[in-house]
Amino acid sequence: MTVRPSLSDIKKCSTTYVLAINDALNVFQGKWKMPIIGVLLFGKKRFKEISHEIPKITPRMLSKELKDLEANGIVKRTVFNTMPVKVEYELTESGQSLHDVLEAMIEWGLDHRDRNIG
């Protein structure tokens, strides 16, 4: 287990965390990547299943985003030579570790909506 300075301790080296933020953003920025990761946090899924759980995503975008995520080591793709073909997507360790980020985002999203409506 690595000991890491907390946010309030890195005041002095202010650009350090800006780089880390950019690393994170480069990986999951965009309209669809986080929703995809969110779906895959529940386990392996096939292309059609992911597509079905994310409203309005087109096959073009889903395909493209899955490739990006695979290239960044977030998602693993497995092809089964059955007939017809079966393809499964699952999160790598890196991908699974995005759980905390995603949960923080969801929590904040719900709170923010509460604040701006109720």
Add this chain to the structure above:
Amino acid sequence: MTVRPSLSDIKKCSTTYVLAINDALNVFQGKWKMPIIGVLLFGKKRFKEISHEIPKITPRMLSKELKDLEANGIVKRTVFNTMPVKVEYELTESGQSLHDVLEAMIEWGLDHRDRNIG
């Protein structure tokens, strides 16, 4: 304090959290918003100060992003009628509550870099 289902409990209503994710993304998506919020988490700052702590950001982008954040209730802008003019930016309550999201992102960014290098 509101009781909220954890990520693993909302499996059944799968689209609920997709909406929350989108709420969050709509607010802080983009190359500069999170870095700006990160800087402001350390306290009130003037335009020039923010600009100085975020490498490579142009005044055009900083101005635009600050306006967006203000419109979304994340940032508060205060003008002092001194000579020359002084303007201070600070986070609202909503903005401050992004602390957890940001810290999760930073933590993940550092870990991800470790994994892909060391």
Add this chain to the structure above:
DNA sequence: CCGTATCCAGCAGGATACTG
């Protein structure tokens, strides 16, 4: 079932110069 190909609009964001 699991995608690709093609086309296209809109916007994010950079460069540069200028203003109250």
Add this chain to the structure above:
DNA sequence: CAGTATCCTGCTGGATACGG
């Protein structure tokens, strides 16, 4: 100091149709 104005490029992402 705190921004605006203008111009421009490339990416993001939607629509639609087709292929292995």
